[in-house]
Amino acid sequence: MVGAGSAGCVLANRLSADPGVRVCLIEAGGSDASPRVQTPAGTITLYKSRRFSWNFFSAPQPRLNGRQLHCPRGKALGGSSSMNSMIYIRGDASDYDRWAELGCDGWSWREVLPLFRKSEGNRLGQDLAYHGTRGELAVDRARDPNPLSHLFIKAAEAIGLKRNDDFNGGQLEGVGLYNLTQKDARRLSSYRAFVAPVRERPNLQVLTGCKVLSLLLEDGAAKGVLIERDGVEQRLECKREVILAAGAIGSPQVLLASGIGPRAELEAAGIEVHHDLPGVGKNLQDHLDGLVTVRSPSPLTLGFSWGSLPSVLLSPFKYLAQRKGWLTTNYVEAGGFARTPLAGALPDVQFHFVPGYRSHRGRLFEWGHGYAVHTCVLRPGSIGELRVKARGEIEIDYNFLADPQDARVLVEGIRLARRILAGAAFDGLRGQEMLPGTEVQSDEQLLAYIREHAATVFHPVGTCKMGVDAMSVVDPQLRVRGVKGLRVADASIMPTLVSGNTNAPCIMIGEKAAQMILQGGQAKAEAVEDAALAAV
Numbered sequence: 428m429v430g431a432g433s434a435g436c437v438l439a440n441r442l443s444a445d446p447g448v449r450v451c452l453i454e455a456g457g458s459d460a461s462p463r464v465q466t467p468a469g470t471i472t473l474y475k476s477r478r479f480s481w482n483f484f485s486a487p488q489p490r491l492n493g494r495q496l497h498c499p500r501g502k503a504l505g506g507s508s509s510m511n512s513m514i515y516i517r518g519d520a521s522d523y524d525r526w527a528e529l530g531c532d533g534w535s536w537r538e539v540l541p542l543f544r545k546s547e548g549n550r551l552g553q554d555l556a557y558h559g560t561r562g563e564l565a566v567d568r569a570r571d572p573n574p575l576s577h578l579f580i581k582a583a584e585a586i587g588l589k590r591n592d593d594f595n596g597g598q599l600e601g602v603g604l605y606n607l608t609q610k611d612a613r614r615l616s617s618y619r620a621f622v623a624p625v626r627e628r629p630n631l632q633v634l635t636g637c638k639v640l641s642l643l644l645e646d647g648a649a650k651g652v653l654i655e656r657d658g659v660e661q662r663l664e665c666k667r668e669v670i671l672a673a674g675a676i677g678s679p680q681v682l683l684a685s686g687i688g689p690r691a692e693l694e695a696a697g698i699e700v701h702h703d704l705p706g707v708g709k710n711l712q713d714h715l716d717g718l719v720t721v722r723s724p725s726p727l728t729l730g731f732s733w734g735s736l737p738s739v740l741l742s743p744f745k746y747l748a749q750r751k752g753w754l755t756t757n758y759v760e761a762g763g764f765a766r767t768p769l770a771g772a773l774p775d776v777q778f779h780f781v782p783g784y785r786s787h788r789g790r791l792f793e794w795g796h797g798y799a800v801h802t803c804v805l806r807p808g809s810i811g812e813l814r815v816k817a818r819g820e821i822e823i824d825y826n827f828l829a830d831p832q833d834a835r836v837l838v839e840g841i842r843l844a845r846r847i848l849a850g851a852a853f854d855g856l857r858g859q860e861m862l863p864g865t866e867v868q869s870d871e872q873l874l875a876y877i878r879e880h881a882a883t884v885f886h887p888v889g890t891c892k893m894g895v896d897a898m899s900v901v902d903p904q905l906r907v908r909g910v911k912g913l914r915v916a917d918a919s920i921m922p923t924l925v926s927g928n929t930n931a932p933c934i935m936i937g938e939k940a941a942q943m944i945l946q947g948g949q950a951k952a953e954a955v956e957d958a959a960l961a962a963v
């Protein structure tokens with residue numbers, strides 16, 4: 428298995444639970460044993476970390492003033508679940524029903540809900556029709572939410588948005604506190620939930636610091652992988668199958684480097700074509716996001732100032748002694764889903780409220796206080812692609828705003844976010860709006876602002892699309908079309924982007940892949956037994 432991320436870790440757990448299956452989990456990154464990873468508030472120090480992040484940047488985006496957008500992905504045990512903001516959201520039931528309508532049998536909401544429930548260890552007493560309590564993935568609330576997170580909810584209710592105490596309980600729309608993948612105020616990555624507790628299994632081997640360069644292909648079948656460790660290349664062969672779980676950038680990159688992809692592009696990059704599969708790297712989708720950020724005089728908000736110095740200095744002690752205080756925050760404790768005037772029956776934007784100042788200069792830290800709302804386009808129409816370059820390198824082209832409707836939705840979403848922040852709940856806390864800035868009001872001005880400042884909320888998916896059409900890369904059993912012994916199971920297989928954050932859906936994809944592989948193995952064993960009996 429390639430990649431110990433959100434999907435890879437659950438898959439490694441489920442497969443190795445069968446003593447008859449031997450699993451080798453290969454991860455390019457290293458250990459996750461760092462307070463920056465394990466402490467929720469450490470999350471923002473990871474985005475640009477050279478140790479924990481693949482710091483990808485996109486190709487210049489022509490409709491975003493030629494800017495290259497940052498695309499961090501986790502590079503450590505746990506993958507992106509070791510650097511993400513820990514929000515646990517599944518999306519809308521209709522997301523999965525849409526996959527089924529596109530020909531992905533077995534992936535409708537009714538069929539995937541039991542898999543979400545299986546891995547979940549819900550600690551909030553939420554509706555058992557939707558939630559599991561016995562899974563390894565603890566799901567909790569922020570341990571010590573900032574008072575402003577509650578104010579955001581109050582202000583949103585005041586403009587008519589519904590309160591939602593469970594975004595995963597059958598109704599996405601509304602505002603509330605997010606569920607988080609945390610246990611006792613510590614991050615619970617997919618690695619910590621699913622692999623660390625079973626690492627002693629004799630049939631599970633975990634290799635770190637091993638980058639998979641390409642697949643070993645023989646007679647149209649995957650026989651193993653070529654890895655690089657400490658500058659040395661090595662061949663690892665497998666008996667049964669190779670599973671790529673290297674994420675929406677990593678998995679197509681390995682396929683393309685192995686000569687599996689669009690023929691013309693591979694040839695242009697000087698890569699020998701093993702299998703012409705035109706969909707590899709195509710269908711890239713992500714949530715484009717616009718920020719409203721406001722200064723505040725209040726040291727209640729997260730931020731550095733002389734006023735907040737005592738609480739900042741005390742925070743490590745408060746965390747260690749009580750598991751409370753600043754270090755418990757994931758910075759996006761509250762948010763929700765709303766319909767702009769352009770929406771149909773379903774929400775078209777998601778909010779992430781930050782009870783701290785988000786820099787108007789794109790910095791990680793700024794002196795002083797404030798609060799912010801991120802607003803993203805939930806069901807984007809713009810579709811991008813990954814392109815392979817010489818030496819197998821990848822160019823990420825989101826193609827943002829190719830669909831002009833995305834810009835219109837984002838303009839309306841930012842307006843809605845501003846209306847929330849204008850509410851009485853923030854009176855007394857409100858300072859100057861730094862972005863977009865109060866002078867930015869018309870559609871044209873807001874669009875210009877988006878072009879200059881929009882970013883993503885780090886949810887790339889779809890680059891090894893599951894489906895039954897000519898552009899699909901894997902079939903609904905996640906087998907790579909036209910190559911034997913090879914599957915993909917991670918964010919890349921999503922045919923369409925789900926309406927929400929993507930970690931929980933990736934964990935579900937890992938569960939589903941394991942279920943299909945184990946059932947397939949079972950069916951094969953039974954067929955051999957039947958054949959043997961028939962021969963007697």
Ligand SMILES: Cc1cc2nc3c(=O)[nH]c(=O)nc-3n(C[C@H](O)[C@H](O)[C@H](O)COP(=O)(O)OP(=O)(O)OC[C@H]3O[C@@H](n4cnc5c(N)ncnc54)[C@H](O)[C@@H]3O)c2cc1C
Nearest residue numbers: 430432433434455506507511512513514639677918928930
């Ligand atoms: C900063 C950030 C914040 C986010 N916040 C949230 C959030 O709050 N909630 C949420 O639901 N989602 C969030 N996401 C998104 C979510 O975490 C990801 O969509 C999800 O983790 C992806 O899972 P995956 O299994 O597809 O891949 P990953 O978890 O990215 O795993 C892929 C693994 O493969 C490894 N790998 C890649 N290439 C190779 C190779 N060639 N050889 C060996 N190993 C390789 C990587 O190092 C990585 O460990 C966030 C993402 C980021 C980056």
